[in-house]
Amino acid sequence: MHRPPPRLRVPEWVGADDSVVTVALVYPMQGPAGIFGPTCEACARLAAEEVNKAGGVLGRELRLLEVDGGGEPRKVARDVEALVATGAVQGVTGWHISSVRQALAPRIAHRVPYVYTALYEGGEQTEGVFMTSETPAWQLLPAMRLLAEARGVRRWFVVGNDYVWPRRTARAARRYARACRGRVCGEAYLPLGAEDVRDVLRRIERTDADAVLMLLVGSDAVRFNRAFAASGLDQRCLRLSTLMDENMLLASGPEATGDLFSTAGFFASLANQDTLDFHGQYAARFGIEAPAPGSLGESCYEGVLLLAALVEQARTLDVCAIGAAADAVSYEGPRGLLRLTDRHVRQRIYLAEADGLDFTVLAQLRAPHELW
Incomplete structure (x- = not known):
């Protein structure tokens, strides 16, 4: 017997507090990419906690709302679009495959900033979409x-x-x-x-x-x-x-x-100071038994930092204003001091x-x- 996929469950706190900026964290909880889903979640959580320790986003607490990005792309896009349309989230980030990004970007990018953290095939030009990873x-x-x-x-x-x-x-x-x-x-x-x-x-x-x-x-x-x-x-x-x-x-x-x-x-295994600092923070927060923070999970850390930096630079959550100010954005994390060029982060490879x-x-x- 066919069963419909489970509906997205939204916690009661979402959208109920104007002192909070809620960001949808879209990462794989199932499917082939589910193998690195736990490290995506852990790295994003660590970044959000660090943003909040530094004063949050526009003086507001940054919270993450997890969304399974490992499902059928159109369903993932519908779930996230519903969160955006109801005002439940004010931004989107996370690692998910390009098929999900292609289904999602046209639905939400003109409404909220969308920071995509997966390495991808290149060529994404949708306004309001910002990329942290490799091409x-x-x-x-x-x-x-x-x-x-x-x-x-x-x-x-x-x-x-x-x-x-x-x-x-x-x-x-x-x-x-x-x-x-x-x-x-x-x-x-x-x-x-x-x-x-x-x-x-x-x-x-x-x-x-x-x-x-x-x-x-x-x-x-x-x-x-x-x-x-x-x-x-x-x-x-x-x-x-x-x-x-x-x-x-x-x-x-x-x-x-x-x-x-x-x-x-x-x-x-990179031995530079930025990477060593990140490992120290990650181990202190999650312990030595936590999943390894490889490049795929770590990209979600980058995504949260970039989203916070974009909003702070523009001093607003308005996606048009964020896009206009994007080329002036920089932030520092495990990959060093990074800047945006044409909505892509340029970095050492x-x-x-x-x-x-x-x-x-x-x-x-x-x-x-x-x-x-």
Whole structure:
């Protein structure tokens, strides 16, 4: 018997107190991305508490209202739109896949500020949407260039989930491979939550690929890592992922992470002062048993900080005024002092190699304009 999805439950305090600014925190509580949902929630909570210790937003307390962003995109968009339309929330942030962002942005971005924290395919131009994370030109292109130079990679096979982020990123990867004197020799796309990857592995085996670009989400990437190593392909092809954090390494297991590389704006193993301070605050708040605050969860920390900074700079919750003042916004967090350019945060990007259950950062990548 088919049961309708559960309705969004809104706490009684939401919308009842003018001294509170309520922000919808949209992050995955189910599905493949649910594996890093707990760290998304913890990192966002930590940021909200720090904002409130510093005086809140416009002198008001910042509170987070959790929304499951791991459901069907249109349902997630309807739930969040209802919160915005009723005045229950005055802003939106969080990590969720691009399909959710595409369904959500047209419904709410003209009403409240929307800070999107997931790495994505690039090109988002909706007014009122602000991005904290990586895009292919700044993340993937420099990583492919470095691996071509250092490891001689020329032939890439792309494995992704079947939705907008992997598809559009793969399109960019074809251009990047050619620019690096290589090519993409095959592509395969799997539904979110697909269990069987044997056909994809056979396709890789039949090609002359020397590297696999993984554009898989959460537990789908974990499942692929295990099967890839079990097949012995890890002895022939390195792997590069733009979406891989320490929680996914832990779930994959050390035997499945050999010759696996990741590129991101944050790694837990970075030893700079900003990262060390963040780890100290996170451990003091949640304890040593808390989920690892990898780049995906940490992005939600960035999202809360940026949303607060946007409102403070504009001195209003009006989304048009916030957009007009956005280029003057800066804030400081685990990724350092960051500024907005064309509603995107520009930041340092790193290439790291999996070392068992952790990442060793190998290099800070050159920005796109420095490559050629």
